[in-house]
């Protein structure tokens with residue numbers, strides 16, 4: 001089950017793949033950690049998949065998203081090899097950012 005605050009995930013204003021605003025998506029919680037939540041989102045319109053790391057703090061939510069080819073089950077498999085920390089995720093994010101894959105998701 002997703003926490004209530006994630007169900008209202010209006011933070012991501014448009015699909016980075018098809019650019020549809022308020023896109024319908026399947027959202028799966030992949031990992032729940034102290035540092036935040038790792039979600040897998042799949043746009044129902046274009047089937048584009050996103051890995052989204054959400055971290056709630058006193059100021060609201062930080063959201064980092066990366067496009068992925070992985071299905072949510074596959075993400076689970078990858079993660080089961082070992083714990084993924086926020087640092088790991090940031091490393092992936094930075095690597096993808098360098099390659100120009102990361103989109104700005106905040107509306």
Ligand SMILES: [Zn+2]
Nearest residue numbers: 015018043046
């Ligand atoms: Zn889409």
